[in-house]
Amino acid sequence: MNVRYGRLLVLLIGLVAFSLSLAQFRGMDERIANRESGRVGGDACPVEYADAEFFIEINASAGDAGVQLKLDGTGWNELEMTDPLDNVILEVSAADGPGGSVGAQGLTEFFFESAEPSFEDQTLQELLDLFPEGDYEFVGLTTEGEEICGTAEFTHNIPAKPEPEVCVEDDDEVTICWDPVEDAFDDPNGAEVGDEIEIDMYRVVAEALDEEGEGLETLDVELPGDALCMSLPEEFVDLSPSGEFKFEVIATEDSGNQTIHEGEFALEDTEECDDDDGDSDDESPDDDSSDN
Numbered sequence: 018m019n020v021r022y023g024r025l026l027v028l029l030i031g032l033v034a035f036s037l038s039l040a041q042f043r044g045m046d047e048r049i050a051n052r053e054s055g056r057v058g059g060d061a062c063p064v065e066y067a068d069a070e071f072f073i074e075i076n077a078s079a080g081d082a083g084v085q086l087k088l089d090g091t092g093w094n095e096l097e098m099t100d101p102l103d104n105v106i107l108e109v110s111a112a113d114g115p116g117g118s119v120g121a122q123g124l125t126e127f128f129f130e131s132a133e134p135s136f137e138d139q140t141l142q143e144l145l146d147l148f149p150e151g152d153y154e155f156v157g158l159t160t161e162g163e164e165i166c167g168t169a170e171f172t173h174n175i176p177a178k179p180e181p182e183v184c185v186e187d188d189d190e191v192t193i194c195w196d197p198v199e200d201a202f203d204d205p206n207g208a209e210v211g212d213e214i215e216i217d218m219y220r221v222v223a224e225a226l227d228e229e230g231e232g233l234e235t236l237d238v239e240l241p242g243d244a245l246c247m248s249l250p251e252e253f254v255d256l257s258p259s260g261e262f263k264f265e266v267i268a269t270e271d272s273g274n275q276t277i278h279e280g281e282f283a284l285e286d287t288e289e290c291d292d293d294d295g296d297s298d299d300e301s302p303d304d305d306s307s308d309n
Contacts, residue, residue, distance in 0.1 A: 064159055066090035066167030071153050072273030075141070075202060076133070077178035079279065082144055083133035086169075088155065092123025093165050095158035101151025101171075109157075123160035141208035145173055150211075172272040174211035175202040179219070179266040179278045184290035191254055192290055193221060194246040195278075198268040202276055216242040220267040220275075223249060225257035233257065260284035 068089040075082040086107075088096075098107035109127070111120035148171065155167040181195040201212040223236045234256045240247060261283045269275040 062166035063163045064091060064165040066155060066157075066165060069153075069155055069167035069169040070273050071169040071171050072275065073144070073148075073173075073175055074130075074133075074275050074277070075175060075178075076277045076279065077202070078277065080136045080205075081133040082136070082139075082141055083131040084144070084148055085130045086128065088127040088167070089125060090157075090165055090167065092125055092160045093157045094120040094123055094160055096127070097156045099154050099156075101149055101153065121160070136204075136206060140206045141202075141204045141210075142206065145208060145210070170272070172211055172274065173209070174213050174270050174272050175274045176200075176214050176216060176268040176270045176276045177202050178276050179268045181264075181266040181278060181280065183264075183280070183282045183287055185284070185287050186248075186290050190251070191249040191284070191287070192246055193223075193249070193264065193266065195219070195266055197243075197245060198276075215271040216268055217271045217273075218242050218269050219244055220265075220269065221247045222265040222267070223253070224263045225253060226259055226261045226263065227257070228259045230259075230261070232263075254284075 066088055068087065070085075070087040072085055073082060074085055086098075094111040096107070096109040097105055100106050109124075111117065111124060150172050151170075153169045153171050155165075155169070157165045159165050176198045177200045179195045179198055181193050183191065183193050185191055198216050199214060201210050201214055204210065219240045219242065221236075221238050221240065224232045225234045225236075227233050234253065236249065236253050238247060261281070263279070263281045265280075266278045267275050
């Protein structure tokens with residue numbers, strides 16, 4: 018009797034699992050059909066992602082590039098991403114069966130950064146060819162079984178590399194300044210990038226180093242698109258016993274595409290600011306902008 022009961026129980030569990038899998042498969046088929054017929058998104062989609070960003074990041078100092086995705090929305094456990102040619106380029110499925118804790122709890126924020134091969138291994142044009150301009154669509158399923166959708170506009174408008182200079186004010190304040198970025202990225206291999214450049218913001222990342230060149234503390238500050246200088250807080254500068262620092266200045270275009278300049282400096286080798294440096298455009302971050 019126990020053996021028969023056990024076999025029956027196993028059979029029932031198998032049938033339930035098959036039914037759930039079939040329903041999930043049919044649901045995905047329906048979502049794909051809706052997307053292809055233009056019924057995805059807008060008023061037809063019951064839930065929208067709160068944020069969907071897909072953009073290019075170039076490290077002009079290292080000579081490499083890749084793409085990044087930032088997605089945020091109410092709890093979901095399935096995701097399908099398509100490009101402007103309607104190719105499925107990403108699928109995410111969180112397990113929701115026995116032991117499927119992530120699928121049951123649901124995801125909200127989701128981020129990925131692609132590999133960033135050097136321009137010697139993959140030219141910028143090859144990257145742009147892989148990811149054409151246009152709308153990238155996201156279709157998922159919430160933990161409540163509702164469809165969730167979103168769209169990210171993707172462009173090839175890539176800003177030029179910022180050209181910062183570091184100097185020391187009369188009061189020993191360390192200032193990083195740069196010229197406004199107004200042009201498109203000048204690719205050494207001649208990639209065709211968009212030239213409609215509008216800078217949304219600059220970001221400065223500085224790292225205080227110890228005597229062995231290891232990082233001790235990081236300062237990460239976002240500045241408006243018209244900012245041209247930033248002064249490092251005295252408290253942050255004093256954290257480095259070696260007086261040596263690494264830093265990045267990142268120009269971010271309205272599309273989200275961004276270009277990074279990497280640099281380093283030592284206080285003992287840093288020149289005094291000219292009269293034109295560190296003017297009224299200076300931005301001084303609050304002391305609590307430092308992160309361990």
